[in-house]
Amino acid sequence: MPQGKIIKALSGFYYVLGEEGTVQCRGRGVFRKNKVTPLVGDEVVYQAENKTDGYIMEVKDRKNELVRPPIANVDQAILVFSAVEPEFSTALLDRFLVLVEYNQIRPLICITKVDLLDDGLTKLERYAEDYRNAGYEVIFTSSETEEGLKELSPYIEGKISVFAGQSGVGKSSLLNALRPELALKTSGISHHLGRGKHTTRHVELIKIGNHGLVADTPGFSSLEFTEIEPAELNYCFPDFARLSEDCKFRECLHISEPKCAVKAAVEEGKLPEYRYQHYKDFLQEIKDRKPRY
Template structure:
């Protein structure tokens, strides 16, 4: 049986890419019966009715999957955040990072619209960028308008499935249009009244950019920590996890426990206060989450 990768899902059809091109497939009823849906990014076995049509028979094991956006086997998430319009938000970035880390997806932080900021704002953004780099993240500063930083971003896309995700209006589609001008993805200006953009992307599709595949998605429509437990959260903050090796007690949640390595690292300035504050806020949110039955 032939095999391929689902690169687009739309209106009940799954478009499977193989070495000869695209085959439009429907999913067999057994998937619905087992409450399983094929996802963009899935490696599948299919039965071909002809060169252009067929049926998905089997979904290969996934290394990860996201519910919203619905995509599987993601290698990395390009987290796109603007320096301004809307303003750069560390709390929103940290929320995205936690979700990506929890799903075992490699994150890359991309800060856009640096052509719109003053020297003072640029210095502030550089300080944030350095803090995240110290935590272990790669950070790239870009401008689609000036095509700044594209030479740094492009190599990261090679031979990977990448998801572009972030707040509405930060320039995800503009970035992709700059990387691959023939895409002509729709973009919307920011609403000055709301201070945010409108979603311009309607479905998940993997687009070939260089030798990689990129999903321009509507972003995470849910940023809730539904499946993350309190004990998991430290692992989603790399610098906190590293500092926790110096905690006196195993299972330390870095709240009021004595001789906590994380709190010592915060006090010494090794970990920025805002990262620790966000950790505490997220921990409280997880603890107050209503139980699911």
């Protein structure tokens, strides 16, 4: 039987890209019985008599999967954050980074709408330097002026990428700039609500360049650490994880333990204090989480 990749899921149908093009499929009942839900990005075995009447017979093992957005086998997450409208937030960026790190997906930080800045990039460049020092790659882009698009394109080639970020940051606008014929629906932020309007209603893999696939995902502004345990949070901050090798205690949580290398680095100005504050906030949130049964 042929194999392919799910590139779109909509209204109970799965659109599978195989050697002979895209086939519209349904999931077999066995998936519901075994509590397996096919996801965009899944490699599957399917059976089809024609282009519109196929069935997914098997879902191959996944290397990773996300819940929000629901997608599997992602190579990298392009975290799209706007310079303004909505305002750039390190707290929200760190929240995204923790979840991406936990799922072992490589992140790329993309700060867009830089053409709207009145006072230049000075403050954002300081933030960018902090995140680069933490081990992340950061690029500045603008869908209007096309700044940074040539720099972004090589990251996308040959990979499955997920564009993720808060609603209204310009993910769809950025995809339109990369591939104008897409004409994806876009919308700015609601000034009454102070947040973006949802313009993407489903997850779909879109071809960008010669061999790149990008998922334009529904925007969202709240993310919960439902799976992460307190001892795991350290490893979701790679700059902290590197320093923690010099902590006195192997399972140091970097809060009240003596001879903590992370706390020392913060006091010496080697780690940004705001990153450490976010870590403490996230750790408390995880500790306060209701136990799962």
